[in-house]
Amino acid sequence: MQPSANQHLFTQLQRIAEGLGKTFAPFCEVVVHDLTHPKNAILAIENNLSGRNIGLPATELGLARIQDPDYPAVIANYANQFADGRKVKSTSIGIKNEAGDYVAALCLNVDLTLFGGIQAAMAQFTAIESSAVTETLDAANADRIRQTIDDFAAARATTSRALKPADRKQLVQDIKRAGYLEIRRGAEIAAAHLGVSRATVYNDAK
CATH class of the missing domain: 1.10.1240 (Methyltransferase, Methionine Synthase (B12-binding Domains); Chain A, domain 1)
Structure with missing residues (x-):
């Protein structure tokens, strides 16, 4: 695949990332990786929850795909974490060219701490304290x-x-x-x- 064709592919992936980012904001970070340039792989970040910058190198998973065309194309819902320790649920989708080589990846990182806070708030809101008092708001019969x-x-x-x-x-x-x-x-x-x-x-x- 020629560089121009790669560029078209990357442009489309960026549009997809933008749409996903807007749909799942603010809980999900969406990242486009250019695996043809592993030292400067991060091409786009929507909802930047990890604090990374454009141009940072590929992750271990990206490097594994570069080295092995048979590496799984989709790895979904695996445990991950941001640099500051926040727990993350990630999904990585590898994109191949016509020759069957990985040239890009689309990754989604869901910040579980945000949902943890919501879950804790809901648990507190729905909690019922034990009490000897019983009451019904309905008629007895x-x-x-x-x-x-x-x-x-x-x-x-x-x-x-x-x-x-x-x-x-x-x-x-x-x-x-x-x-x-x-x-x-x-x-x-x-x-x-x-x-x-x-x-x-x-x-x-x-």
């Missing part, structure tokens, strides 16, 4: 009302919201006889589970 409705619908091979009007009327009257419409929010709970208005429930109960 809400589950019984819903279960009664579901059992009635299942016996007719349907769902609560697909009951025929005549069947729904019979169900509501059964619920009324059981005293469920007399409890606080009973009609509201039944209506919500049936997918109808409270007025419909009251009419069916007549």
